[in-house]
Amino acid sequence: MTYQSFAIDNDLKLVILNHGHAEDVFKLIQQNRDFLREWLPWVDGVDEPEDTSAFITGTIDQHEKGRGPHFLIEFQGTPAGVIGFHPIDRPNRNAEIGYWLGEEFTGMGLMTRSVRQLLKIGFRELNLNRIEIRCAEENESSSAVAEAVGMVYEGTLREEEWLYDYFVDHAVYSMLHSEFLRTPAGIED
Numbered sequence: 001m002t003y004q005s006f007a008i009d010n011d012l013k014l015v016i017l018n019h020g021h022a023e024d025v026f027k028l029i030q031q032n033r034d035f036l037r038e039w040l041p042w043v044d045g046v047d048e049p050e051d052t053s054a055f056i057t058g059t060i061d062q063h064e065k066g067r068g069p070h071f072l073i074e075f076q077g078t079p080a081g082v083i084g085f086h087p088i089d090r091p092n093r094n095a096e097i098g099y100w101l102g103e104e105f106t107g108m109g110l111m112t113r114s115v116r117q118l119l120k121i122g123f124r125e126l127n128l129n130r131i132e133i134r135c136a137e138e139n140e141s142s143s144a145v146a147e148a149v150g151m152v153y154e155g156t157l158r159e160e161e162w163l164y165d166y167f168v169d170h171a172v173y174s175m176l177h178s179e180f181l182r183t184p185a186g187i188e189d
Contacts (some may be wrong), residue, residue, distance in 0.1 A: 012110055014072070017056055026049040042160060067120075068085025070072035070082060070085070094132070096131070151175045156171060
């Protein structure tokens with residue numbers, strides 16, 4: 001894929017994550033550390049801008065190997081969060097979407113619109129058959145995103161993730177290519 005960005009609408013854009021974003025992403029994490037830490041186990045491992053650079057290097061490598069892109073979410077030209085595919089399982093044509101937003105950017109539908117765009121990329125560009133979102137069962141905001149885009153709740157993975165000092169169960173949501181084709185995003189040309 002040769003794209004660098006997707007304008008979702010006049011205010012919202014996804015830009016392929018690159019090293020020029022490292023400082024902005026690190027700053028956003030720093031400003032939202034307590035908010036992000038509630039559901040994301042990697043936050044304590046981001047202590048300096050170099051940690052963000054290392055993550056971006058990994059996402060670039062993953063994308064170059066055809067295993068899925070990561071994007072900076074920009075709202076009105078301001079970095080708002082990150083969204084991308086966990087490494088695509090090519091033989092089985094499936095992937096999981098991961099994402100986060102700074103607290104001030106929540107509640108505006110930005111993540112729902114961003115996930116819809118990733119579904120389009122996954123099913124149309126990457127030829128996937130199945131895309132998942134997994135989140136802590138108590139993470140109502142993330143579950144609401146999965147439900148808003150039309151994903152199907154499949155069940156619970158018990159004690160799936162160690163979140164600093166306790167295990168959390170994960171809710172698993174998915175969409176199949178055949179289901180995507182019946183959504184407004186899938187029907188568009």
